[in-house]
Amino acid sequence: MRSESNLEKVLEKGEFAVTGELGPPKGNDLELVKKKIGLLKGNVDAVNITDNQTAVVRMSSIATSKILIDEGLEPVMQMVVRDRNRIAIQSDIFGATALGIKNMLCLSGDHQTFGNQPDAKNVFDIDSIQLIDGVRRLRDEKKFFGTDEDIEGEVKLFIGAAFNPFAEPYEYRPYRLKKKVQAGANFVQSQCIYDMKMFKEFMKVACDLGLDEKCHIMAGVTPLKNAGMTKYMAKNVPGIIIPDEIVKRMSDVPKEKAAEEGIKICVEQIQELREIKGVHGIHLMAIEWEEKVHEILTQAKLLPRPVV
Amino acid sequence: MIVGDRKPIEEIKEMLTPYKKILLVGCGTCISVCMTGGEKEVGILASELRIISDLEKKGWEITEDTIQRQCEREYIEPLKEKFDQADVVMSMACGVGVQYMAEVFPHKIVLPAVNTTFYGTNVAEGEWQERCAGCGDCVLDKTLGICPVARCSKGLFNGPCGGTDKGKCEVNKDLDCAWYLIYNRLKEHGKLDMLDEVMSIRSWKSSLHGGPRKRVREEAQK
Amino acid sequence: MSDEYTPKIVAFCCKYCAYTAADLAGSMRLDYPTNIKIVQVLCTGRIDVLHILKAFEKGADAVYVAGCEPGDCHFLEGNYRAVKRMAYAKELLKEVGIEPERLEFFHIGASEGPAFAEAAKKMTDRALELGPSPLRK
Numbered sequence: 001m002r003s004e005s006n007l008e009k010v011l012e013k014g015e016f017a018v019t020g021e022l023g024p025p026k027g028n029d030l031e032l033v034k035k036k037i038g039l040l041k042g043n044v045d046a047v048n049i050t051d052n053q054t055a056v057v058r059m060s061s062i063a064t065s066k067i068l069i070d071e072g073l074e075p076v077m078q079m080v081v082r083d084r085n086r087i088a089i090q091s092d093i094f095g096a097t098a099l100g101i102k103n104m105l106c107l108s109g110d111h112q113t114f115g116n117q118p119d120a121k122n123v124f125d126i127d128s129i130q131l132i133d134g135v136r137r138l139r140d141e142k143k144f145f146g147t148d149e150d151i152e153g154e155v156k157l158f159i160g161a162a163f164n165p166f167a168e169p170y171e172y173r174p175y176r177l178k179k180k181v182q183a184g185a186n187f188v189q190s191q192c193i194y195d196m197k198m199f200k201e202f203m204k205v206a207c208d209l210g211l212d213e214k215c216h217i218m219a220g221v222t223p224l225k226n227a228g229m230t231k232y233m234a235k236n237v238p239g240i241i242i243p244d245e246i247v248k249r250m251s252d253v254p255k256e257k258a259a260e261e262g263i264k265i266c267v268e269q270i271q272e273l274r275e276i277k278g279v280h281g282i283h284l285m286a287i288e289w290e291e292k293v294h295e296i297l298t299q300a301k302l303l304p305r306p307v308v
Numbered sequence: 309m310i311v312g313d314r315k316p317i318e319e320i321k322e323m324l325t326p327y328k329k330i331l332l333v334g335c336g337t338c339i340s341v342c343m344t345g346g347e348k349e350v351g352i353l354a355s356e357l358r359i360i361s362d363l364e365k366k367g368w369e370i371t372e373d374t375i376q377r378q379c380e381r382e383y384i385e386p387l388k389e390k391f392d393q394a395d396v397v398m399s400m401a402c403g404v405g406v407q408y409m410a411e412v413f414p415h416k417i418v419l420p421a422v423n424t425t426f427y428g429t430n431v432a433e434g435e436w437q438e439r440c441a442g443c444g445d446c447v448l449d450k451t452l453g454i455c456p457v458a459r460c461s462k463g464l465f466n467g468p469c470g471g472t473d474k475g476k477c478e479v480n481k482d483l484d485c486a487w488y489l490i491y492n493r494l495k496e497h498g499k500l501d502m503l504d505e506v507m508s509i510r511s512w513k514s515s516l517h518g519g520p521r522k523r524v525r526e527e528a529q530k
Numbered sequence: 531m532s533d534e535y536t537p538k539i540v541a542f543c544c545k546y547c548a549y550t551a552a553d554l555a556g557s558m559r560l561d562y563p564t565n566i567k568i569v570q571v572l573c574t575g576r577i578d579v580l581h582i583l584k585a586f587e588k589g590a591d592a593v594y595v596a597g598c599e600p601g602d603c604h605f606l607e608g609n610y611r612a613v614k615r616m617a618y619a620k621e622l623l624k625e626v627g628i629e630p631e632r633l634e635f636f637h638i639g640a641s642e643g644p645a646f647a648e649a650a651k652k653m654t655d656r657a658l659e660l661g662p663s664p665l666r667k
Contacts, residue, residue: 082462086509108462108464111462111479122462124463127464127466127467128469129465130466130506130509133509134509146511162470168473168475169472169491169492175503238478239471239478
């Protein structure tokens with residue numbers, strides 16, 4: 001065991017894991033965090049805490065993760081390299097692990113021009129793969145990034161990374177994932193999947209490369225709320241592919257039934273994903289729709305969560 | 309070449325308001341080639357300033373000159389008389405020229421008329437693109453000539469990230485994804501295996517982050 | 531505006547088209563304003579924004595550039611370049627405080643004497659409407 005985290009135990013035991021996602025508030029409103037915790041608790045094995053996602057300033061991922069721990073829910077602390085250089089990254093990792101955080105997801109981060117501080121200077125001292133490599137080194141070799149200097153203490157982290165099979169060049173994506181695994185990723189979560197055919201093709205190559213044996217691959221799913229959101233995402237969000245048949249299904253149902261249909265699609269997707277070789281779990285991103293997590297996972301027969 | 313954009317006229321007007329006799333100096337090298345601060349642009353700005361001065365009663369007297377290079381002392385020194393006669397000097401060169409003219413003639417204030425933007429090339433008539441970031445540790449051998457530092461919006465060394473959109477960068481649809489270009493170039497040359505290795509964490513000391521840079525060649529010194 | 535205001539107008543005319551049209555307008559005895567100062571150029575592609583600015587600096591109330599019909603440039607694309615440059619020159623006029631309407635581009639073929647007379651009249655009317663250039667006030 002690298003971290004003794006619940007997520008690691010579930011995955012290592014061979015259980016089909018479920019992670020959720022929690023976006024901290026755009027301020028310090030603790031109640032908003034607690035409300036979301038209430039909706040997720042007991043339904044998932046761990047919860048990703050986003051780090052200023054889409055470059056919008058929010059409560060820090062580390063602090064929110066600590067709040068989760070106090071409330072009895074396991075966090076996956078996300079960390080982006082957009083806002084921190086290697087000094088801040090390592091310092092934050094020491095702080096986070098000292099507070100009891102055991103899972104960390106290494107990301108490059110959405111570009112700052114998308115967010116609410118578009119005039120900010122970015123950092124990008126290192127990239128996401130270099131971050132994975134650096135964290136692995138902190139944990140396994142107990143050395144600071146890029147030096148032979150020893151750290152004081154132990155960094156016990158279950159190291160995660162993200163991957164996106166739906167961004168060009170498609171043929172390269174399994175190989176880039178391999179690079180992340182080689183750098184030290186223990187689990188990886190994907191961008192939301194809607195195009196099953198494409199994901200299966202990706203997984204076939206990933207398994208041929210042996211990646212499913214070297215790390216835990218978790219498939220990302222996001223329930224669609226309505227036809228408008230579906231069309232918008234299909235058209236405007238780079239790195240997300242929504243096949244026409246799903247757009248059609250969401251558009252064909254009456255407005256008041258759209259949410260139900262979105263959940264139905266999501267459940268079907270989860271069932272299909274469970275059958276794919278190499279998929280060890282799902283990462284359910286019910287963005288600002290946390291109240292549906294329990295329903296989705298019940299229908300998908302993924303509850304109750306295993307106690308390990 | 310070094311590329312720049314002329315500053316907005318309002319900003320230039322505000323800078324010049326306290327002065328009467330203005331020496332406007334262009335530079336005949338990079339900034340001239342990128343059509344921002346050469347002899348012609350000095351003529352245009354001087355004409356604009358004369359019109360503004362007339363309409364807004366600024367009382368400006370504009371003297372124009374363009375030298376070959378504002379980054380070299382030999383070209384700046386002959387301007388001594390004109391510097392002496394002016395209340396202020398406005399440079400249409402890159403930031404190097406602005407600073408170096410003030411270093412050569414420290415008794416005079418030199419104002420910038422240009423925002424220096426990047427090291428780039430003239431890819432087509434009327435279009436310039438960034439190519440180099442001057443980071444001091446070139447990796448173009450590993451990317452077959454496409455710079456991830458200057459041309460990837462996130463400066464990634466192990467791209468492409470998930471934000472590639474039909475070969476374009478998610479930051480701006482007009483911007484090529486540098487890593488998409490790198491991938492295709494490596495593929496064209498049958499060298500995709502070069503991507504297998506993780507490009508490791510680098511030192512930024514050679515970049516501006518080690519403090520302002522200086523270069524000495526002893527055999528060329530006196 | 532004084533009653534004696536006669537607009538000073540500078541017309542940069544291409545030798546291969548508008549200048550010939552001006553000649554033709556003369557020989558056709560067409561009536562057009564006499565306050566136009568014609569400057570013959572080998573191609574409107576030669577006109578730089580600096581020429582325009584200088585004309586205004588020296589007191590022009592309006593300036594226009596007359597070049598060949600699209601596709602007819604003797605140097606292939608000089609007139610297209612001129613059109614783009616005039617758009618840029620209008621921006622410069624705007625930023626220094628001169629109405630951009632005081633500048634215009636016309637396509638006038640060599641045989642179009644009447645079109646020349648019409649352009650001259652149009653710019654004169656416009657200059658009368660706008661009054662003297664702010665630089666002359």
